[in-house]
Amino acid sequence: MSPVVDAVQAALGDAVLAVVPGFGPVTVDVDPASWAAAVAAAAGAGATYADYLTAYDELELGFALVLHVTTPDASDHVLLRTRVPRDRPQVESVVGIHRGLAWHERATHEMFGIGFVGNDDLSPLRTQPSLGAHPLRKDFVLAARVARPWPGEKDPAGDNGRARRRVLPPGVPEGWGDQA
Amino acid sequence: MTEPAVPARSRGVISLVEENCTVCMLCARECPDWCIHIEGHTETLPADEEHRRPRTENVLDRFAIDFSLCLYCGICIEVCPFDALHWSPEHEYAGATLAELTHERDRLAGWEATAPTTAQRDA
Amino acid sequence: MSDGGVLLGLPGLGRPGPAAPLRLAIALGDGAGTRTVALHVAGAGLACCSVELVAAALRRPEARAAGVLEAATDDPAVDVLVVSGTCTDVLAPALRALHASLPAGTPVLSFGACASSGGPYWDSYSVTKGVDQVVPVDVYVPGCPPRPEALVDGLRRLPGIAR
Numbered sequence: 001m002s003p004v005v006d007a008v009q010a011a012l013g014d015a016v017l018a019v020v021p022g023f024g025p026v027t028v029d030v031d032p033a034s035w036a037a038a039v040a041a042a043a044g045a046g047a048t049y050a051d052y053l054t055a056y057d058e059l060e061l062g063f064a065l066v067l068h069v070t071t072p073d074a075s076d077h078v079l080l081r082t083r084v085p086r087d088r089p090q091v092e093s094v095v096g097i098h099r100g101l102a103w104h105e106r107a108t109h110e111m112f113g114i115g116f117v118g119n120d121d122l123s124p125l126r127t128q129p130s131l132g133a134h135p136l137r138k139d140f141v142l143a144a145r146v147a148r149p150w151p152g153e154k155d156p157a158g159d160n161g162r163a164r165r166r167v168l169p170p171g172v173p174e175g176w177g178d179q180a
Numbered sequence: 181m182t183e184p185a186v187p188a189r190s191r192g193v194i195s196l197v198e199e200n201c202t203v204c205m206l207c208a209r210e211c212p213d214w215c216i217h218i219e220g221h222t223e224t225l226p227a228d229e230e231h232r233r234p235r236t237e238n239v240l241d242r243f244a245i246d247f248s249l250c251l252y253c254g255i256c257i258e259v260c261p262f263d264a265l266h267w268s269p270e271h272e273y274a275g276a277t278l279a280e281l282t283h284e285r286d287r288l289a290g291w292e293a294t295a296p297t298t299a300q301r302d303a
Numbered sequence: 304m305s306d307g308g309v310l311l312g313l314p315g316l317g318r319p320g321p322a323a324p325l326r327l328a329i330a331l332g333d334g335a336g337t338r339t340v341a342l343h344v345a346g347a348g349l350a351c352c353s354v355e356l357v358a359a360a361l362r363r364p365e366a367r368a369a370g371v372l373e374a375a376t377d378d379p380a381v382d383v384l385v386v387s388g389t390c391t392d393v394l395a396p397a398l399r400a401l402h403a404s405l406p407a408g409t410p411v412l413s414f415g416a417c418a419s420s421g422g423p424y425w426d427s428y429s430v431t432k433g434v435d436q437v438v439p440v441d442v443y444v445p446g447c448p449p450r451p452e453a454l455v456d457g458l459r460r461l462p463g464i465a466r
Contacts, residue, residue, distance in 0.1 A: 128429070156205070246420075248433075272455075274444040276443075
C-alpha cells in the first residue's frame with residue numbers, strides 16, 4: 001500500500017468508507033464530514049501537490065467529489081473521493097491546505113453547485129452569471145439541441161399521411177420544453 | 181520553393197458520389213455537429229419486365245454539408261453503408277461569407293475528382 | 304492546387320501588447336508572375352487553432368535562412384486580425400475590445416470551425432457561435448484545424464489582396 005493511503009486511514013478510521021484499487025492511483029472513499037481531515041492527513045504524509053479537484057453527477061446518489069493529490073516526486077499519489085447528497089451538496093473547503101485549489105473549488109461549484117464552506121470566492125469562472133444553472137449536472141439540457149432542428153429527423157419517406165412520432169436527437173430528453 | 185505534398189489521405193473536404201446515395205440519412209443522423217442537410221422524397225416505380233411489382237425508391241433532393249461547422253471527424257464517411265462519401269485532400273475553399281462554406285450537392289460531387297482512389301490511399 | 308506558399312518572417316516573439324504581429328509573406332500568382340505580399344498578421348489566439356496558426360507560420364525555416372524575406376520589423380501596422388480558436392461568451396468582450404484597438408477597417412479572418420460558427424461546440428452553454436457575433440468577419444477559413452494551405456487560401460481572399 002502507499003504511505004499516503006495509510007496515513008489517511010490512520011487519521012480517519014471509520015470515516016474511510018472504502019479503499020478501491022484501480023489502474024492509476026488508489027481511490028480512498030471518505031465520509032463527507034471528514035473531507036478536510038482526509039486531505040490534511042494526505043498532505044501530512046507527503047502528498048502536498050494537489051493535481052485537480054473535480055466532481056461528477058451520480059444522480060440520486062448525489063455528487064462524487066474527487067481530488068487527486070500526489071507527492072512532489074510522484075512516488076505516491078491517491079484519489080480522495082467523497083459523495084455529497086444532492087439536496088445538500090457541500091463540504092469544507094480545503095484551500096487552507098492547498099491554496100492552489102481555490103479555482104478548482106470555484107469551477108466545481110460553478111459546474112455542479114457544490115458548496116465549499118470556507119472558500120470566500122465561488123463566483124463564476126467560465127460562464128456568464130446569467131446562466132443560472134450548473135452545466136455539468138446531468139439534468140442540464142443543452143437548449144441549443146432542443147431549439148435547433150435536427151437534420152437527422154427528416155425522412156425521405158415523409159409522413160405518409162400518418163402522424164409520426166418525432167425522433168429526438170441525442171441529448172434531448174422527451175418532453176423537455178414542451179410546457180412552454 | 182515548392183509546397184510539401186499534402187498526403188493523399190488528408191482530410192481536406194468531403195466528396196459525394198450521388199449514384200451511391202440511397203438517402204438512408206445515416207450520415208445526417210450520426211454527424212455530431214448536425215452539419216449534413218439531406219432532403220429527399222420517395223417515388224413509386226411501376227412494375228415492368230424486370231420487376232413484377234411496383235416499388236418505391238428514395239430520390240435525393242438536397243445534399244449539403246456545412247463546412248463552417250464540420251470538425252472533420254469522418255463519422256459520416258465511415259457510417260455510410262454505400263460508400264457515397266469520400267475524403268479529398270483539397271483544402272482551399274475559404275469563403276467571404278458563411279454561406280459559401282455550405283457545399284451543395286453539385287459542389288460536393290465536384291470534389292470527387294480530387295478524392296484518391298483506394299489504390300492511391302493504400303500506396 | 305495552390306500556386307505558391309507561405310514564406311515566413313518572424314517578428315520579435317514575446318513582444319508585449321495584444322497584437323504583436325506575425326509577418327507572413329504570401330506568394331500570389333504563379334511562374335514568372337509570382338509576387339510576394341507581406342502581411343502583418345495580428346493573432347487573437349483563443350484555442351488550439353492558434354497553435355496551428357503559429358505552426359503554419361513557422362513551417363519553413365529554410366525560407367528565412369535563404370534570405371527570402373526581410374527581417375521582421377517593429378512596425379506595429381496590422382494588415383489583418385486572425386481570430387483562431389473557440390470564443391466563449393465570457394471572452395467575447397475582450398475580443399471586441401482587441402478589434403476596436405486596431406485601426407478602423409482592419410480586415411478580420413476567422414480561422415477554423417470554432418471561430419467561424421462555434422464548430423463542434425455549437426451546442427455549448429458558454430461558446431459564442433462564431434466570432435462574427437462580436438467582430439465583422441471578412442474571410443472564413445473552414446477546418447478543424449485548417450491546414451497552412453487553407454490559411455494561405457484565406458489570406459489571399461482578403462479584401463485588397465488581389466489574386
